[in-house]
């Protein structure tokens with residue numbers, strides 16, 4: 058994170074301590090019908106609109122690696138932009154409601170315009186390793202999944218997958234490797250919950266795609282599973 062962003066985040070924290078009913082991003086007071094993030098900030102979110110296209114860059118990035126019905130990301134993230142600010146609040150500042158809010162916002166988008174996705178039966182967040190989850194106290198992907206679940210009116214199941222290896226070694230996973238090679242990071246703990254289901258796998262940021270690829274390959278070990286992917290953000294703009 059750039060020093061200017063760090064200072065802005067720090068000032069933001071101070072303001073929000075003093076005025077809890079202010080926007081989490083711009084710190085302006087919220088109107089009575091606004092919650093957590095003001096309408097002006099929501100309007101300015103750098104949306105990808107990738108859900109509108111079956112051959113969007115996120116879907117293309119995963120082509121040939123793991124069989125998916127559809128894949129998309131809600132927002133562009135880059136150094137210092139509002140998405141990076143939100144992900145920082147969500148992951149490192151305990152602002153769990155940012156995750157739920159983003160899930161709800163994307164949920165509304167997908168409910169109205171998510172026709173490239175099949176009818177989703179169950180939402181599965183990419184799990185953290187137990188050590189990381191204990192350290193943070195929560196999994197940020199669970200919160201995004203929770204917000205999506207509320208709006209799409211389908212359950213989310215945080216215990217379907219278990220992360221058994223803490224980090225993905227990026228050097229091991231060139232995108233030309235077969236998806237089978239990245240198995241072993243996750244385990245399918247509750248296969249019965251995804252049998253015959255249209256599953257939506259959700260993550261925070263897609264970078265190399267190695268984590269998603271591995272989680273997807275593990276979910277597809279379930280019987281008659283069809284899989285799609287949605288993430289909060291992807292690099293760009």
Ligand SMILES: [Zn+2]
Pocket residue numbers: 080081082083084085094095096097098099
């Ligand atoms: Zn705002």
